[in-house]
Amino acid sequence: MGLVSQPAPYGRPAPGRQATPHAGSTTPPPAAGRGTPSPAARPLPGRRLRPAVILRHTLAWLVGLLWIVPFLGILMSALRPQAELIHGWWQLGQVTISAENFVRAWNHPTAPMGEGIRNSLLVVVPSTVLPLLIASLAAYGFLRSRARVRTPLFALIILLLAVPQQMVAIPLFRILRDLGFINSYAGLVVTHTAWALPWMIMFLRNYFATLPREVEEAALLDGAGRLQIFWHVILPLSLPGLASAAALQLTWAWNDFFMALILLYEPTRLVATQRIPLLRGQYHVDWGILTAASVLTIAVPILVFALLQRYYVRGLIGWTLK
Amino acid sequence: MATVQLHHVTKQFGDVTAVHDFSLEIDDGEFLVLVGPSGCGKSTLLRVVAGLEEVTSGEIYIDDRLVNHVAPKDRDVAMVFQNYALYPHMNVYDNLAFGLRMRRVARDEIDRRVRQAAEILGLADLLRRRPAQLSGGQRQRVALGRAIVREPKVFLMDEPLSNLDAKLRVEMRTELARLHQRLRVTTIYVTHDQTEAMTMGSRIVVMKDGRIQQVASPLELYEQPANLFVAGFIGSPPMNFVRGTLEPRDGDLWFAAAGISIRVPGALAGATAGLGGHPIVLGVRPEDILVDPERVRVLPDHRVEALVEVVEPLGADAFVHLLAGEQRLTARVPGRVKVRVGDRLTVAPDPDRIHLFDPATEQALSRAATSP
Structure with a gap:
């Protein structure tokens, strides 16, 4: 007897109840030294780069390079005349850039x-x-x-x-x-x-x-x-x-x-x-025209x-x- | 303009009953407010009237036409949503004009009505802006304008001010009231804010758990709450409640709780007759706890000794939190009254303004029409 003074559910919320949802929504503290560096963790000027970061970046660059190399090959082959490609597109002794392969592919007689x-x-x-x-x-x-x-x-x-x-x-x-x-x-x-x-x-x-x-x-x-x-x-x-x-x-x-x-x-x-597979000759592969056609298509x-x-x-x- | 009648409307979602046997008649041009805590079914009721939800049972009439199976667009009602629900890809003009275009209103008529509504709401310079380029208050006005241009029979407003900051909310409250005075369109307004309800409604419906608790004018609701829920919901700070028992003493009934003993005033004698020994809840609003010694002196049967625990000065008023026996009471006193923490005061609940509630039914015990 003699306990109630104010209707609790509709009055001001009890401070204890208000605190709970906030506690649930607070983000956990970031694990130190792991995961991608957040803006706050970015090295300050004068601070040394950690080896883990260097390793990660090197790996990323390597994978990226691995992905881009075939495409580079296609682009190089498409842009250079046949004579320069006999020993491989990576031979950079003499580099002539021309649209010749593209024109030939565009107007190919059969395809x-x-x-x-x-x-x-x-x-x-x-x-x-x-x-x-x-x-x-x-x-x-x-x-x-x-x-x-x-x-x-x-x-x-x-x-x-x-x-x-x-x-x-x-x-x-x-x-x-x-x-x-x-x-x-x-x-x-x-x-x-x-x-x-x-x-x-x-x-x-x-x-x-x-x-x-x-x-x-x-x-x-x-x-x-x-x-x-x-x-x-x-x-x-x-x-x-x-x-x-x-x-x-x-x-x-x-x-x-x-x-x-x-x-x-x-x-x-x-x-x-x-049409691309049709551009492959029966007796020799014309890499210039094939790669030019590929570039046109992609x-x-x-x-x-x-x-x-x-x-x-x-x-x-x-x-x-x- | 129109009347709205609800006959035994019930709305269930699966096993949950959102609105329970709701009957009400809303007069032409009335500003009716539905108020209650969240989840009490007030928004559902509004959506039922709009036609966005179908009733499970019961009937809805707008202007004496049964609209249970009438599509929302043919009910001639306009709704203002809590989050405005503007069309984000249209500018203000097109937002206002959309409803008229859908109804194939003539082009110059659309233009006339849009410009008129924009004038009323102070949007004339913003007609080419998109909703994203508007402030909250401006968006709210566009949402209102969209309802106004349609010239509907009924306005339905679902917590239209709850997304605005406190200052803007007060301004828009006045603006809405002015708008209603001017247009006189029947309005059903849903809010969980009792201040909004009290200041805007010509009649207020208090709801809880899908049921009507009380339908009354703001003052009546405040002065004669029908039950414990309404008494606690309306008013800020809320009414003080003290649990105790009714004890017969010297031919009178006295309310008794630890540290408090008050004679039941004559106006309540009829309602309490024969209840001696029964548990009872006494309710008294903070402003009805008298602190002025002059006034307390003439009420020998109602005095309560209390210790001042906290004083909250608000300027014009101050809230004084008291400990009387084991009871915590809040009194509202004029701001200039000098009260300090630790003071011992003799206070008295105004006997003309005491409320008694039956704790079993939670209903108020009715007060006789004239008080001796």
């Missing part, structure tokens, strides 16, 4: 790369736009639908991600042949689109899920229908996510060799990646990467990690 790159673009651009359109609509549906089939259907789509390309090659060829889609870009575009849909739906659904729900609800009360919300709110807010998906899909479709090999064999219709993904680097990397590591 001109110029035509190949044009064909690749004809395939890749719709193969990126089409799945983006379909997948973004599907992803929004998966996020907001209240239908019972939503979860099993989504599980099925995740499952499709695990199907290896080689497994579907023969049935795919038969279906497209029966549909008259062999040797047509439409056939390859449909294939790329279908192949991209599962990951893109999952990717975009997860991206849309990061958008604030209230903005959609505000639009709902403002009188917008679901499609209008999708078009006026979701898509504009998702431009970074869409750019990520586009960059990844564009690179993937451009680099594809396997699907094109199955579906296109008319010589004038071959895409860029299909130029497009590199350009995409350079332009959309931020979105590309974000797409790979996931947008939800912030």
